Amino acid sequence: MDKKSYTFEEIKQKLVNYCVYQDRCHAEVEQKMKEFMLINEAKEEILLYLIQENYLNEERFVRSYIRGKFYIKHWGRNKIRMNLKQKQISEKLIQSCFNEIDxxxxxxxxxxxxxxxxxxxxxxxxxxxxxxxxxxxxxxxxxxxxxxxxxxx
Incomplete structure (x- = not known):
């Protein structure tokens, strides 16, 4: 199966769209970038751009994840914490965002x-x-x- 090759700008736009569609964490964006086989410098540049332009915001991701999993799926804190850790989110950030749950x-x-x-x-x-x-x-x-x-x- 041959992969279509994209320009740097096209890849950057695809990743912007990926982040706009729903909040993402860094690990998800890095996973998505693997599809485009970018060199490290390009990955770093795109990540930096996504963060600076606020397309990628780990705290916002964690807060919306906690709200969704509790208020929609009715998960308890332990399950939420475990799933966030699998996404390489720090314990400190998780703890500071649990106030999303009343x-x-x-x-x-x-x-x-x-x-x-x-x-x-x-x-x-x-x-x-x-x-x-x-x-x-x-x-x-x-x-x-x-x-x-x-x-x-």
């Missing part, structure tokens, strides 16, 4: 997910229903301590 919303969402899952697992003994529900919520990335707080309320 504490009350976090608790309410967890409570609702607990109740929904718990009510679906009928026909089991009480402790089995609790155990199954706790496992499910841990799988969704919620912290065990917070799950226990929901249980107590």
């Amino acid at each position: 504490e009350d919303d976090y608790f309410k969402t967890l409570k609702k997910m607990f109740d929904d899952h718990y009510s679906k697992s009928s026909g089991l003994k009480e402790y089995q229903r609790k155990t199954k529900t706790i496992s499910y919520l841990i799988g969704k990335g919620y912290e065990y301590e917070i799950i226990l707080q929901v249980l107590e309320n």
